[in-house]
Amino acid sequence: MEIELTTAQEISETSRQYNLHSWSSQGGLKPKVMLGGQGIYFWDGEGKRYYDMSSQLVNLNIGYGNKKVIKAIQDQAERLAYSSPSFAIDVRSQLAKMVIELAPDNMQKVFFTLGGADANENAIKIAKMVTGRYKIFSRYRSYHGATYGAANLTGEPRRYTSEPGISGFIKFFDPYVYRAPLPFASEEAATSYYLSQLREQIIYEGRDQVAAIFLESITGSNGVIIPPKGYMKGVREICDEFGIMMVCDEVMTGWGRTGEWFAVNNFDVKPDIITFAKGITCGYAPIGGVIVSKEIAQHFDNNFLYCGLTYSAHPLGCAAGIATLEYYKEAGLIKQAKERGVLLGKLLEDIKEKHACVGDVRYIGLFSAIELVKNKETKAPLVEYGIDPEQTMKKIIGKLVAKGFYTYSHENSIIVAPPLIITEEELENAMAIMDEVLSDVDEMVKTK
Template sequence: MLSVEEIKKYDKNYNLHSWSAQGALNPLVITKAEGIYFWDSDGKRYMDMSSQLVNLNIGHGNKKVIEAIKNQAEKLPFMGPGYAVDVRSELAKKVIEKAPENMGKVFFTLGGAESNENAIKIAKLVTGRHKIFSRYRSYHGASFGAANLSGEPRRYTCEPGIPGFVKFFDPYIYREDIDFKSEEEAAKFYVNKLNEQILYEGPESIAAIFMETITGSNGIIIPPKGYLQGVRTLCDKYGIVMVCDEVMAGWGRTGEWFACNNWNVEPDIITFAKGITCGYVPLGGVIVSKPIAEYFDENTLMCGLTYNAHPLACAAGCATLEVYEEQNLIENAKNMGKILGFELEKIKEKHPSVGDVRYIGLFSAIELVKDKTTREALVPYGKDPDKIMGKMIGMLKQEGFSTYSHENCIMIAPPLIIKEEEINEAMIILDRVLNFVDEYIK
């Protein structure tokens, strides 16, 4: 068994960590995790207030899922994607049963980026078109196609990119210099602008419009009432495939099985990952509508992955969906989300540095500003010259509150198993650390 010193030494010497300059890293050595908590090698406990990467919906150490993986490993750890396997068939059926009524079949992948890569390909195959619309404040993955699909700065290293990717603006009401009288008015404005851009790009060339149903790490931007319905109407009008990326927002995170259910909208394609297995084994997928599924009855699906519908992952997925139901986690996300939202509103009212809070279910973010009146962001877009966001995340971690930030927003997305007293404990820590930011902006 490796000592703590060896673990850290080997990690520094041999691992490359994502999104980081390697020399400055000093990673914690984690030795245990259970429920909403994990512990480092010094025995310090952390509340996992971002569900790791907004994927650990059922929390750490769920025995049912672990047992399902063990049993499958002993029975049949791998079988190529061309064969029918019990857990593979069972999970596909369960996914379609949970999805909106218009959905027909699912293509399994290993994660969110692969799901979006294959959704791009499917949309192009069924339409014969080449342009793909996606939003500026979006993240769809770090592989080359998914990075081109993404709108935020992590796409820059993949540019010049693949021809045909077109960006449009999010319905980001907090940052819009218009005083909308209602959500519906805002929705109409954004849908009309999108329609205008579609006309400029040529509707006959556009294969798909991709959206995170609720923008995730880029600020939990929740669509105003009527927006998703308006996009659905545009897609129907021009024969464009509507794709909802639910990698983060799906599987109960918003208090519904899928976030699009909050607005009774049926996309043509849903991409997912994260909450289907909660990271116990990597798994993602592309759910396609019945008409798209029928298209591939006669036309070849030019998608393929060695580990498509991996039996260990499918076993974990079946068990995870049972955990959601047995522990009533979808309803708990909805109920605890109301409590979290109430506490976040109190924090917004109290702290000069908090410009806005946005939340739905247990999917929320705090947007930090230098000035509430002007709404000047705490850090410039794509930059953090004083490392203030990093310092704040470090202070939260010191207090036992683990999460991450992106741009000028802090993610608050705890496991769906969280209890009211745990939310209250976490908000006390957050409130205390925000005092530091209040002093900084003075």
């Protein structure tokens, strides 16, 4: 294939002219050109190399240039590039079996989608079909996708353009202990408070009207908020009490990110439904899915499943998924994520201790966030929720990127989630850049 655009400037200018770039005002946009990548690094149009410390969108778990996955896609494209979802084909059957074998042992079947948003769309439909109810609970600090149903499921500001919303979507508060309205003596005390609030809200909404409670097993882009002790089990008990489906969004946390195949394994909880995407193919080809329990699978033995997508279980995505899951096992990446996570946690705690601008650090496996504040004592956020008129966070990310540390921020938190293949030396070197930039931010907060 011949590429007509040969310079970084041509690529960038053509992109500005013809592409609509997501989550951006288009007028002053100057998209960075990416020309290639290998391992945990990628390089831009000028040849500058970057540590990819967010795994792009927390999905590139195996890094760039994985030969096993690339070859699997190539081989599948030559053999059978497409098949309608109604057919049984080898890679479609094999990947489904592999997913169920790695999922919690109460799971039975999987419905494949193209990504996380449509996985959540179909999970909403499944929960409503099975329960016959219409209300869906999800949290304010959540992101579940940008399609219309997933955007209504989402709690944070990216939902606003989809409002007025769909009837029946109800929001509740995340157990965000660092910013809790009350001081808690322990994690268990925080859990008791948040669960009692959730249970009361369900009763007020009509306990027989609620189909599902959706929650990211660990809140992702909205700050890597890790549930306090007992919280996930408590949600499971509330769901059991009222006949509600517990749906865990593992789009970002599934497939090893937290040092377990699924984040729910950290909490010894078995949901009714798990949604996933991202790490199953690490972006090498699009695929996502909805994993359902044995009870839900049996429900559809005699009830019609009103779910369908032209590209559901696409052969190229399935081939990539098989190769990716095999590579996780061969390279021991799930265990490695947990081990590297110990080092990342130590580095983050050192940063928190050293820098006046760091209010909190949260981490599990290779999934973490650094929360920035104006004042550690008052916990005043560096930028207010949903408002950053001076583009403070964008400037901070710009400083990191200029020094070769690529990641993104959301509200007043910086995400740190490198590929699972990162070495200890690479992790230490990259975090040294973060340390350096946060020193600049310390000076910034002195003037605020």
